[in-house]
Amino acid sequence: MSLTQKALIVSELxxxxxxxxxxxxxxxxxxxVQVKVTVAGLNPHDEKSRDWGLFILRDLSPVTKDFPDDADLPSVLTNDVVGRITxxxxxxxxxxxxxxIVYQPSFAPGSKQNGLQEYAIAELGALAKIPDSITDDEAATLPTNIIPxxxxxxxxxxIPAPWLPAAKDFDYANTTILxxxxxxxCGQFGVQLAKLANVGRIIVVGGDQTKxxxxxxxxxxxxxAGYDTILAKIRDIVGDDLVYAYDAISxxxxxxxxxxxxxxSKKGALARLIPLGKVDESKVLGKGAGFDVRDVFGSSQAHPKLAxxxxxxxxxxxxxGQIKPQDYVVKKGLSADSVNEVLDAYKEGKRVTKTHIHL
Incomplete structure (x- = not known):
């Protein structure tokens, strides 16, 4: 085997x-394991990596759009990867x-695991063998969107994971999550995981009702429906009992x-995927028992036992069928134009269906 390969790289932020x-x-x-990559899935964070160094800069506190000298460049993108072990x-x-296998690469700067290269590395604890009934593309919809x-x-x-001993004593049937x-x-997979745990009430804001x-x-x-109407509808369902909330987009x-x-009357918590600043707590009203805002980092490597x-x-x-793959579209070939087109669409705020690059 040659010692070098084709790859799509970020050489300058x-x-x-x-x-x-x-x-x-x-x-x-x-x-x-070493993997010959067949599918690399693009996601919104890949645009942020290309354009201002998310998961490429070694120091991201604070995150800025300045382009410092502490970036691991050149760098390969994508954290949804499917391939065959070599x-x-x-x-x-x-x-x-x-x-x-399907796997989630590490988000660490300089990772050799990302997908826009012909051969990459996957690690135990962040991968799964793909059943014969599941296609490469179906499997590739999982990592970045189901781990958060x-x-x-x-x-x-x-909430106890359903396979843990603590699950035996947890009252999932009388639990509610928003x-x-x-x-x-990430929202749709959150619903699926709540159902996997047999959470009794799963209230969702946004998305296709039938799906x-x-x-x-x-x-x-x-x-x-409007903020006040949505809040009123949630409270009509939950009363004053909601203690678990998960926000995938806001x-x-x-x-x-x-x-x-x-x-x-009960202390509740919000798990949020977008920790871009503090919430204005003066606009959170009537929480006599208090509340927590908790940031989520959806990395298998950061949560090794759970993952x-x-x-x-x-x-x-x-x-x-307890986990159902999500929608995707395909672009064939390791093409810089194809990848940049998708990342530019994310940058411009366009609606993008999850895109898979077939190497």
Whole structure:
């Protein structure tokens, strides 16, 4: 095998990705495998990586649009990857060369795991074998969009994951969760995970009612109904009992909806995916028992025990339909133009269907 490969790289922040043919082929270390990439899925954060260094800059506090010198450049993008195993690293015993896997790369700057290269590295605890009944593209809809709600529900909000011993004593049937952003992939997977845990009431703001109810939502509220109307509808359903809320899409101002829907007499918590600043707590009214705003980092590597337990169950969940893949479109070939077109659309705020690059 050659020592180099084709890859699409970010060589300068704020500039288009470019194709190179001399990118080093990474070798697997302990508890890792080398993968010949078949699908690399693009997501909104990839545009932020290309344009201002998210997950490329070594120091992201505070995040700015200045382009400092502490970036790991050049760098490869994408954290949804499917491929076939080509080499096993030391310590890998339950996988074989030729196995088809889906995995979530590390978000660490300089990662050798990202998908826009012909060969990449995957690590145990952040991958799953793909069942024969599931296509590469279906599997590739999972990593970036299912791990954040997994962390939000079963770590950030501290609802016991259904496979844990604590699940035996947790009253899922009488538990309610509010999901804001039901039209997003992270929102839809959040609904599916809540249903997987048999949460009794799953109230969703936004998204297609038929689809969300097929995923397990018990109530779906039109996000265009207006703030006061939406809040009133939530409170009509939950009364003063809501203590779990998950917001998949909103900046801080939009997070006020979920916070004001929380109970006044019981301490509640909001798990948010977009931690772009503090919430104006003066606009959160009547919370006599207090509330928490908790940030979510949807990384398998940052939550190794939870992620490993989940990824080990993913083949079964996919085969039984308890986890349903999301929508996607395909662009064929390792083309800089194709990738930049999608990332530019994210940058311009256009509606983008999740796009998979077929290498």
């Amino acid at each position: 704020g500039k288009p990705v470019t194709l190179v043919s001399d990118w080093p082929i990474p070798e697997p270390g302990t508890d890792q 080499k096993l690293g030391p310590g890998v015993t339950d996988l074989e060369v030729g196995d088809r 709600p997994l962390v939000a529900l079963f770590d950030t909000l501290q 999901v804001v952003g039901g039209g997003s992939n 969300l109810k097929s995923f397990g939502a018990t109530h779906v509220i039109d996000r265009h 900046p801080p101002d939009g997070q006020l909806l979920a916070l004001n829907a929380l109970s006044s 490993a337990e989940f990824w080990s169950r993913v083949p079964y969940y996919l085969e039984t």
